Amino acid sequence: MIKLLxxxxxxxxxxxxxxTSGTMLLSIAxxxxxxxxxxxxxxxxxxxxxxxxxxxxxQKRGLAVGAxxxxxxxGAWIQMKEMPHDAETEAYVGLGGPVLGTLGxxxxxxxxxxxxxxxxxxxxxxxxxxxxxxxxxxxPLDGGRITAVLSPRIWFAGVPVLIALFIYxxxxxxxxxxxxALPQLMRAWKxxxxxxxxxxxxxIERSVKATYTFxxxxxxxxxxxxxxxxxxxxxxxxxxxxxx
Numbered sequence: 001m002i003k004l005l006x007x008x009x010x011x012x013x014x015x016x017x018x019x020t021s022g023t024m025l026l027s028i029a030x031x032x033x034x035x036x037x038x039x040x041x042x043x044x045x046x047x048x049x050x051x052x053x054x055x056x057x058x059q060k061r062g063l064a065v066g067a068x069x070x071x072x073x074x075g076a077w078i079q080m081k082e083m084p085h086d087a088e089t090e091a092y093v094g095l096g097g098p099v100l101g102t103l104g105x106x107x108x109x110x111x112x113x114x115x116x117x118x119x120x121x122x123x124x125x126x127x128x129x130x131x132x133x134x135x136x137x138x139x140p141l142d143g144g145r146i147t148a149v150l151s152p153r154i155w156f157a158g159v160p161v162l163i164a165l166f167i168y169x170x171x172x173x174x175x176x177x178x179x180x181a182l183p184q185l186m187r188a189w190k191x192x193x194x195x196x197x198x199x200x201x202x203x204i205e206r207s208v209k210a211t212y213t214f215x216x217x218x219x220x221x222x223x224x225x226x227x228x229x230x231x232x233x234x235x236x237x238x239x240x241x242x243x244x
Contacts, residue, residue, distance in 0.1 A: 050101030057096025094145025
């Protein structure tokens with residue numbers, strides 16, 4: 001953990017660290033009003049781990065990237081100061097968040113089972129669900145960045161998923177995602193695979209596309225399984241409890 005924090009903060013200006021820590025504290029305070037301090041701290045740390053995955057992946061590919069910023073009830077993001085030069089790099093950075101985020105949720109799960117902790121079990125469910133939501137194949141979500149290695153047109157597969165989620169449980173966050181996705185969908189509609197610019201960015205070898213497809217589907221299946229399983233485990237203790 002110390003090594004991870006060192007990698008994240010080495011080379012960052014002090015002001016940016018203050019921005020990250022300040023927005024983290026603001027998010028913790030906001031979530032604590034609804035769910036209690038313990039859950040709020042754990043949930044924001046899971047968001048941090050998710051963003052750390054993007055940060056480390058971007059740094060590994062030599063991309064300039066800023067520290068994470070948090071917005072209560074919206075999530076968090078890292079500022080890409082330098083955009084990926086090809087779809088494979090974009091997919092790599094996009095995959096980093098859900099992979100590390102899933103590991104964070106998995107750690108909460110094992111600790112919850114070991115200590116018989118409803119709080120840690122609730123945190124693991126939140127972590128799994130958070131990363132599962134981000135795997136929806138539509139830009140600007142992580143799933144859109146990963147699947148773009150195949151073609152931007154695959155983003156249209158995420159549209160019915162968003163609509164179904166909104167019908168099942170209307171949420172302002174879903175509306176925000178839809179608004180942000182609209183320009184990307186317009187770009188995908190006009191996508192010409194034969195243009196020189198698109199051939200440079202999306203001209204990825206089939207073996208690489210197959211590899212990312214496998215990673216995406218494997219992680220998606222695991223997240224669906226764990227989200228459902230932990231949801232069922234929480235059923236006996238789910239009663240609108242504040243995790244104090």
